[in-house]
Amino acid sequence: MKFPEKIRKFCPHCNTYTEHKVRVEVVRKVRRALSKGQRRAERRSKGHGNHGRYSKKPISQWKLHAKTTKKIDLVLTCTVCGKSRHMGLRRMKKFEIVKA
């Protein structure tokens, strides 16, 4: 899908239609070393033998590919007040922002 770089949309903060910049947000999953679950997993996987569910990879890393598309998160930023909002997640194979 091709999408223009700037679009005119309604801004709820300005209460009028203004020019909006479009960008794609990338959702990153960061493993925090000091989170409670991470500390627990490290403690339980110490030592020898089978550690139950801590011996397995998390389900998100299993190679099950039911979906063939990726989710894309579009963020619109108002050029007048600078506030931004998400357009919601959509699934699509290809996505590019085109200069109009």
Ligand SMILES: [Zn+2]
């Ligand atoms: Zn605005």
